[in-house]
Amino acid sequence: MSPHFSIYLYAVFALGAVGLYLALPQRGRWPVRTGLILSAAALAGLLAFFGRSFLFTEGTTFYFVVLAGIALVGAVRMITHPKPVYSAILFVMVVLATAGLLLLLRAEFLAMALVIIYAGAILVTYLFVIMLAQQSGAPVYDTTAREPFAAVAAGFLLAATIVGMLGEARAGTGAESLPVASEAADAWEGLPADESAATSHTLAVGATLLTRYVVVFELAGVLLLVAIVGAIALVRRRVEETEWEGPAAGGPVEPPAPGSIGRRVEPF
Amino acid sequence: MVDAPAYVVVGALLFSLGVVGFLSRRNLIVIFLSTELMFQGVVVNLVALGRLHANLDGQVFALFLLVIAAVEAGLALALVVLMYRRRGTLDAHAWQTMRG
Numbered sequence: 001m002s003p004h005f006s007i008y009l010y011a012v013f014a015l016g017a018v019g020l021y022l023a024l025p026q027r028g029r030w031p032v033r034t035g036l037i038l039s040a041a042a043l044a045g046l047l048a049f050f051g052r053s054f055l056f057t058e059g060t061t062f063y064f065v066v067l068a069g070i071a072l073v074g075a076v077r078m079i080t081h082p083k084p085v086y087s088a089i090l091f092v093m094v095v096l097a098t099a100g101l102l103l104l105l106r107a108e109f110l111a112m113a114l115v116i117i118y119a120g121a122i123l124v125t126y127l128f129v130i131m132l133a134q135q136s137g138a139p140v141y142d143t144t145a146r147e148p149f150a151a152v153a154a155g156f157l158l159a160a161t162i163v164g165m166l167g168e169a170r171a172g173t174g175a176e177s178l179p180v181a182s183e184a185a186d187a188w189e190g191l192p193a194d195e196s197a198a199t200s201h202t203l204a205v206g207a208t209l210l211t212r213y214v215v216v217f218e219l220a221g222v223l224l225l226v227a228i229v230g231a232i233a234l235v236r237r238r239v240e241e242t243e244w245e246g247p248a249a250g251g252p253v254e255p256p257a258p259g260s261i262g263r264r265v266e267p268f
Numbered sequence: 269m270v271d272a273p274a275y276v277v278v279g280a281l282l283f284s285l286g287v288v289g290f291l292s293r294r295n296l297i298v299i300f301l302s303t304e305l306m307f308q309g310v311v312v313n314l315v316a317l318g319r320l321h322a323n324l325d326g327q328v329f330a331l332f333l334l335v336i337a338a339v340e341a342g343l344a345l346a347l348v349v350l351m352y353r354r355r356g357t358l359d360a361h362a363w364q365t366m367r368g
Contacts, residue, residue: 079289141294141359151291155284162280227339
């Protein structure tokens with residue numbers, strides 16, 4: 001990517017940063033709408049940059065532009081929407097768009113794992129907690145943003161730095177762009193040479209996972225177990241064990257039925 | 269043919285949008301949701317650059333990142349529940365007395 005492309009991207013990011021600053025939750029509706037329109041314009045500029053060769057190559061670029069657009073629209077609206085339920089649902093949209101991008105990169109197993117684990121497990125947990133803990137109406141902590149200018153400036157600097165590093169001239173390669181998903185990249189490393197021609201991605205990931213990375217695999221299982229135990233230990237409510245004193249000491253005549261101690265515990 | 273810098277730009281944008289959401293929202297749940305958005309950006313980056321090298325290391329890394337994201341989401345929500353029980357609100361400003 002040549003340096004004047006990165007200058008164009010800086011300008012697009014600056015426009016998007018201004019739009020994002022206006023679109024973060026605040027009083028009044030017209031700043032939010034103006035901000036969203038500016039962000040949409042910046043996004044259009046960015047997608048035009050991605051699709052600049054769209055008319056001349058095959059359809060992969062079109063899907064990339066569409067999926068990247070959906071992901072970024074969902075992400076912008078997710079962090080600017082005042083209601084957390086909408087943020088969670090928009091994040092599902094971002095996850096699906098990211099899974100689509102991974103499908104474009106021919107990582108099918110990872111795309112489906114992303115959908116199952118993120119949209120199916122993590123987001124459902126988030127929605128449960130939102131339903132349990134979110135106050136109705138529009139509480140003040142949802143309708144105002146905290147340090148919007150500093151946050152947007154930090155985000156813009158981060159994005160501009162990462163993208164700026166892409167624009168630096170690469171010595172010795174002789175190629176302006178790095179092609180992804182070329183035909184030579186169909187052969188995955190780590191498989192025997194005779195199998196890698198017509199193997200599925202899931203098979204390749206499974207073989208790599210269980211041969212080269214088996215120790216990390218086991219450690220991931222241990223980590224999950226530790227996290228389960230930790231989460232339960234964190235939110236467990238302690239119930240006092242009360243001794244049954246008997247009628248002589250002034251307690252109730254009947255002993256408590258087995259399992260009745262702690263039966264009525266308020267969840268929150 | 270989409271080149272790798274395009275995917276890296278998308279990943280970088282998703283990551284920085286997550287950073288902006290993390291820094292600017294007051295609702296504890298939305299803060300952690302922005303963390304998950306950062307994870308999405310990193311996954312896109314990893315898989316694209318792994319594909320560039322015709323290697324599966326990026327994807328295996330992303331798979332373990334999914335595990336860590338699930339773990340982090342579970343523990344973060346447990347902490348959010350505890351914090352909600354303490355102060356009765358999801359506002360991050362309720363814990364502002366630790367600042368300074």
